Amino acid sequence: MGTPARPHEQGGRRVVDVLVDTVADLDVHHIFGVDGANIEDLYDALFATDRPVQGVVAKHEFAAATMADGYARSTGGLGVVAATSGGGAMNLVAGLAESYTSKVPVLALIGQPPTPLEGTGAFQDSSGRSGSIHAVRLFTEVSRYCARIERPDDLAAHLERAVAAARDGGPAVLLLPKDIQQATVVGAFTFHPPPRRSGHDPDGLTRIRDQLVAARRTGKIVLIAGDQVARDDAREPLLALAAAVDAAVGVAPDAKDVYPTDQPGFCGVAGTMGHTELIEAVRHSALCLLIGTRMPATARTGLEAALAAVPVASLGAEPPYLPTTHATSRDLRHGLAALADMWSPRHTSDAVVHGGPSWTTRRIEVERRGWTMTPDPLCPNHT
Template identity: 70%
Template sequence: MVTSGRSHGREQRRVVDYLVDAVAALGVRNIFGVDGANIEDLYDAVFDADVDVTGVVAKHEFSAATMADGYARSSSGLGVVAATSGGGAMNLVAGLAESYTSRVPVLALVGQPPTTLEGGGAFQDSSGRAGSIDAARLFFEISRYCARVERPEDIAEHLERAVSAALCGGPAVLLLPKDVQQATVTGPRFTPPTRRVVRDHIGLARVAEMIAAARRTGKIVLIVGDQVARNDARAQVRALAVALDAAVGVAPDAKDCYAADEHGFCGVAGIMGHAELVDAVQQAALCLLVGTRMPMTARAGLDGALAGVPVASIGAEPPYAPTVHAVSMDLGSTLDELTALFDVDGVPEPAGPQALTTLEVPDSSGPGLRYREAVEAITAMLPAGADVFADAGNTGASVVHHLSVPRGGRFVVALGMGGMGYSFGAGIGSAFARNRRTFVIAGDGAFFMHGLEMHTAIEHDLPVTFIVFNNNAHAMCVTREQLFYRDRYSFNRFRPALLGEGIAAMFPTLPAFAARSVGELTDALARSAHTEGPSFVAVDCDPDEIPPFLPFLTSPR
């Protein structure tokens, strides 16, 4: 178990002390990572620090990176991850790639061998010298800023640049040789950079003109994306929806940005979405995209509807499809400005939410629970304000389509890279950030990759309920084998594993359950609710059930 909050045991301030103080100044309370010879000085500084920063040791650097990602997503701030050199640094890549693609602010502090050994056969050398891997070139491709800190006096400048870049959306990486970490540094303490807000006067005026024209001729539909969560602009979205009397849909990774029981809600967009949103867009005078680039996961099934109506967008980056776009790095202020333009007395409260039509899936007669009944049972047991992290695959598709997010709760599904096992670390990071009941919902394939990260939740007694849909398969790949490769073989089925019983034996203090019926699932969740720390529930499912995933439901069988 890691401790923090100790008084300084040193008179001189090292580079690592400067970094820990900077993390605290940024309002970040946790540094996630895996210890090692070339990052251990950072953990030493955490121990000595007189600031509120705790070092958290994960089981794998991928999960440490996703912890930082989940922390950032839930706090609408910055996440921090630390890793040692060599394999530790390489293990960060998949996690940082998710943060890069999804524009999540993460600062990665990556240890390196001492500068005096670079290019001389140092263990885990990635200086790029003498034929070694060049970590700077590697991380440059998956970061908004990457620098090797060669001298201790350069740390302040590089850290300011790194933080500024990360807060614009994405990871920043500092490569820290061990001797530089240990070196003393003088000068003032770190001051968080001021975020520079750039107003797109021309783009916003064009979007406002389109809104004004559409209000005269018909209905406006908003499709809300995950930048709304990054900017914590949920209240501003609702205010704009009320002012415009708009119908509202959400991208799959933005289910927590507009509640399903809010006025005007008409469903999820894309490959796990609802027909009501497609109908609303087809009948609209304008579709306004807010904080989403509309990748294929959000756009599939909507291309035809979007092609037939005017489309405007507001966000950090323009959507993939053509729109009239206004750049906004701060959606809260931009949406406030638009609401002020169109919020007039006498505007009626938008219509209530529609009853949504679920995607029809073929009947399944295999073992265990059906996806829909399992997700609906979980929904019924979610406490107010609970956070939900869903993993990739059939499980994720079912959760996106069927789950209702509690008011005040967060919902995250990683669709940037879609890496399996993301939810375990990310849910833990979120629990550190928000200290409220968090539900991680993943399949057994994701569990076998990174599920034992639950050990970190146990060590820190975090309020995380891990729910694993166990169908003894990589079930989405099984479905693809059946639909696209004539069901001639399967590489993706496993021998049965009793996950609930196994986890109970492995962690005797952890409440762990196996659910093979709706009643058993409900009972397990009710019993888990009485514990303040983590719990585990394995839910038996059918590997042959087809999830509510549009590409599978429109393919010839």
């Protein structure tokens, strides 16, 4: 659905007004950043708008970039950061690099000197002309999409590409010369929000379902969840799958908030500073399923031997760094829900799989009778 210009503004809104409205239309309620001469018009538009979006001013652009990154991770949506030219823009690089590496959707709006002054010694010029820093080349290395807005009429197309690229996993950067920010968008501005990334591999999910069924017959299943669970807002379907297969659960170091630590079955954090309970759970498991993590070195340290000794499957946007039976899911909220649905009795009629009560059923019955459940020796939280 497009976003038309407001009727009383058909004569033309400024580019910065359109940007603020577009951010609000994307259900983003905060723009993080630091003010400056070549981005002040955006802050003026934020101050004047009646839309539900606010500017949050940080002390440093790196902090603003990490705030936008955190906003995207915690909401499952888009984070937005704004900065001025020169040093302000340069200070974003480290924060955007982290979002790039972790595939976090962030939109960076970066002010630039007025177009007529580019290449003529403009203050903080980064047009790449006359020996100045080339901002497009610089930010292309830490973004999924980077473009300089040359004309107001180009804004809609670049915004759609930038948001689509960010939602595909990583930062997108729009460089906004000051005169372009102040320019009027003539006529109705129509922005078509790109659909959220979606799609999974049905055949791959079926393979993983079959592995879960086989593992449930012979032993314990361990799930290790990663940061894609948070990005895709998939905590609830993760809980549902863990309950359905009666799994022990661990989390990657960058995903400590995706599974409640007080839930039965929680075995701790994987990796360098991880928990031995998780290592033991994997070592004695019939299957380890990696969900939304590529298991980088910091996440797999200490687990290598255990993972090499058991079957390992994975579900996520990209395959892990270690060998697995992988199924692609670009939206784990739907992918995990589909996998849990495949596990339902109407899809898996094997009485061995569904014959025993889940930990939830056992816990309710034990509490009703006033008994005490015996902890699982591999994961003390698992009863």
